[in-house]
Amino acid sequence: MNVLIVFTHPNHQSLSYAFLQGVLRGCEENHVIQNVQVLDLYGENFDPVLQFGEKKKRRDMYKDPELEKYRDQLSWAEKIIFIYPIWWGRPPAMLMGYIDKMFASGFAYKDNGKLLPDGLLKGKSVVCISVMKGPTFYPMFWLNNTHKVLMRKALFQYVGIKKVKFFEFGNMENSKGKHQNKIKKVYKYFKN
Template sequence: MKTLVIYTHPNHQSLSYAFMQKVIEGSSENPLIEEVKVLDLYEEGFNPILVFNKTKRRRDMHTDPELAKYREQIMWADTIVFVYPIWWGRPPAMLMGYIDQMFSSNFAYKDKGGLLPEGLLKGKSVVCISTMKGPTFYLLYWLYNAHKVLMRKALFNYVGIKKVKFFEFGNMESPKGKHAEKLNKIYRYFKMINA
């Protein structure tokens, strides 16, 4: 099993970074995970801004040479792990810019003329690990679970990825946020994950 970790936080002293480290640590002790690659979007200097003009057309995004290495990473991975904070009820703009460009037509999905496209990333699995300042139930009850609906239905299911696991950790700026317990949960999950 090959794992791609996409880390989206500008601060390497953050809890998000600590969660990413636990993904790597647990994965390194799992005999079923043969390799882990990390894409740190901020450190990479990934450009999240979409540009469409006379020479750069949206319909050609799946062949954009500037994005080739990122497409190869996605195709290489069996499991894609996203580690990011929840800001204003959704993932950071940097991650959304990555998604806008990478999950493009004729790479991640293919239109068939009907209501739903053919997902081209079938067989892959996704794990989303997110942190937030407020309580976890805020997303569920106040925002009607918008984060999970966005990620699972509007994105991953659309491109054929049916196996999606969420870890949403709230109260992460509180000294009572049970940080060690939550970090250990991620470590144990990746140490034992089998598909």
């Protein structure tokens, strides 16, 4: 199995980075996973800003040569793992900009005149690992599960990805947040 990890946090001393290390350890110990690539969006200085005009049209984004490397990674991956914090009830703007650019028409989906397009990323699976300051159930009860709906239905289902798993950890700025237990849970998931 080919695994692409999209890591989105500017600080390598962060809890998100500790989760990345746990995922990597688990992947190394899993005999089914042959290859792992890590895309550190901040480390890569990925430009999340969409810019269009006369010479650069949105409808042609799927063939933008500046994004070819990232399209190749997504095509190569059988499992895509997103690791990111939840800020203001949603993933960071850096990750949303990556999604805006990469999950483009002509690459991730194809319009067919029906309600839902033809998803071009069928057969892949996704794992989202997110951490937040607030309680774990805050997004579900206070925000109507907006984060999961955004990721599962508005994005992954739209591009044909049906297998989506979430690890959503709250109270992570609390000293009693049981950080090591949560990292171990993610590690064991990828190990097995």
